Amino acid sequence: MPPITTDPMLLAITALFAYLLGSVPFGIVITRALGLGDLRQIGSGNIGATNVLRTGNKRAALATLLLDAAKGGVAVLVARALVGGEDAAQVAGLAAFVGHLYPVWLRFKGGKGVATFLGTLLALAWPVGLAACATWVVAALITRTSSIAALLAAGLTPIWLIYFNEGWLLALTFVLTVLVYIRHTENLKRIKAGTEPKFGQKKA
Numbered sequence: 001m002p003p004i005t006t007d008p009m010l011l012a013i014t015a016l017f018a019y020l021l022g023s024v025p026f027g028i029v030i031t032r033a034l035g036l037g038d039l040r041q042i043g044s045g046n047i048g049a050t051n052v053l054r055t056g057n058k059r060a061a062l063a064t065l066l067l068d069a070a071k072g073g074v075a076v077l078v079a080r081a082l083v084g085g086e087d088a089a090q091v092a093g094l095a096a097f098v099g100h101l102y103p104v105w106l107r108f109k110g111g112k113g114v115a116t117f118l119g120t121l122l123a124l125a126w127p128v129g130l131a132a133c134a135t136w137v138v139a140a141l142i143t144r145t146s147s148i149a150a151l152l153a154a155g156l157t158p159i160w161l162i163y164f165n166e167g168w169l170l171a172l173t174f175v176l177t178v179l180v181y182i183r184h185t186e187n188l189k190r191i192k193a194g195t196e197p198k199f200g201q202k203k204a
Helices: 008-022 026-033 049-053 058-083 086-101 114-124 126-143 146-155 157-163 167-183 185-193
Strands: none
Touching: 008 058, 008 086, 026 049, 026 058, 049 058, 058 086, 058 114, 086 114, 086 167, 114 126, 114 146, 114 167, 126 146, 126 157, 146 157, 146 167, 146 185, 157 167, 167 185
């Protein structure tokens, strides 16, 4: 963890704004705007890009992926630029991530956080973020399963942190990874049972 140098009140304000940014459900906004229906009634009911893809609209899924990633990245970059200090940047990243998982607008029932996790990493330490993204891509190509790719990308991030000498992010990344795994509890059960859908299947 970086030293806490920012005024606690300023950190609290930073966390609030980052949480509100992270809680914007772009998947729902995009699918409704395009007349694709209520995303929560489609496929797994999740608000992330993987479920948006189940509507058959690849552009909508890509837009959701990029915007969900941007929530974490923008929160970090804005906090770093306006507030200053890596403590504020980490607080902003964590708050945006929590906002995506537990958005106040959706009664705290949000996404699984993978895109926001990766976007946050890219903004905090871009080599680590790129390595985590590459891990997801390779795992997805091999397993053809989004959830397995996500879990591997998050779970292997500490290795990339150590490799790129970014150990100051270990504590934050540990918290984010635990939350990713918690949000993938049902996926883990299906993976164990061998019933987790692969890309192209309709239901998660």
